[in-house]
Amino acid sequence: MVDLLGRAGQLEKAWEFIQKMPVAPGINVYGAMLGACKIHKNVDLGEMAADKLFDLEPEEGGYHVLLANIYAIASMWDKVAKVRNLMEKKGIQKTPGYSSVDFKNEVHTFFSGNTSHPQSDKIYAYLEELIDKIKEAGYVPDTSSIHDVEDDVHEQLLNTHSEKLAISFGLINTRPGTTIHIRKNLRVCGDCHNATKYISLVTEREIIVRDMHRFHHFKNGVCSCGDYW
Ligand SMILES: [Zn+2]
Ligand SMILES: [Zn+2]
Numbered sequence: 001m002v003d004l005l006g007r008a009g010q011l012e013k014a015w016e017f018i019q020k021m022p023v024a025p026g027i028n029v030y031g032a033m034l035g036a037c038k039i040h041k042n043v044d045l046g047e048m049a050a051d052k053l054f055d056l057e058p059e060e061g062g063y064h065v066l067l068a069n070i071y072a073i074a075s076m077w078d079k080v081a082k083v084r085n086l087m088e089k090k091g092i093q094k095t096p097g098y099s100s101v102d103f104k105n106e107v108h109t110f111f112s113g114n115t116s117h118p119q120s121d122k123i124y125a126y127l128e129e130l131i132d133k134i135k136e137a138g139y140v141p142d143t144s145s146i147h148d149v150e151d152d153v154h155e156q157l158l159n160t161h162s163e164k165l166a167i168s169f170g171l172i173n174t175r176p177g178t179t180i181h182i183r184k185n186l187r188v189c190g191d192c193h194n195a196t197k198y199i200s201l202v203t204e205r206e207i208i209v210r211d212m213h214r215f216h217h218f219k220n221g222v223c224s225c226g227d228y229w
Pocket of ligand 1: 161162188189190191192193
């Protein structure tokens with residue numbers, strides 16, 4: 001219910017719903033609330049949901065990053081720094097993001113900005129061309145995702161989030177028309193999600209990404225999640 005209301009932008013109603021729940025709301029409920037606050041840029045309710053999450057699961061870095069991201073979108077940089085400091089104090093480290101793809105009975109795993117794969121040169125060269133192509137089709141890189149799941153500014157500028165590398169590898173090594181299957185350990189960031197939609201369009205490939213939250217089925221420039229995840 002909270003997810004539905006949040007998705008529709010009815011954040012106040014979602015929050016009210018949480019207050020009236022006959023059972024104690026768990027991590028999933030507040031997590032959905034925080035996610036919705038990020039999408040609809042609501043700092044106040046986001047803070048309240050994050051407070052509850054930090055009580056329920058103080059060690060989870062993902063929620064801290066999500067809150068920092070809400071502040072970043074609102075250009076509240078002092079608050080972004082505060083969350084960072086809090087994470088440092090608690091010794092919370094972010095899980096490094098990685099994406100894997102199966103190929104010829106082998107699992108190929110890519111980390112963001114990583115260059116250790118034997119085909120690395122080829123993958124980066126291909127990705128560069130691909131980014132040019134999708135830009136022509138209308139893709140605009142989203143720098144607001146800088147503070148998202150894998151928030152290295154440099155990586156972001158280079159478009160090298162792990163799923164982009166995994167998708168490039170898949171495209172290079174399979175025949176035209178073959179569906180690409182990717183698994184990602186974290187949530188797909190907004191920019192990669194948008195880029196993947198365009199990649200499915202320009203390459204005429206179906207791309208299925210299983211991330212931390214759900215399956216995304218990209219086809220002809222749209223995703224099955226309807227841009228909500
Ligand atoms: Zn990304
Ligand atoms: Zn999606």
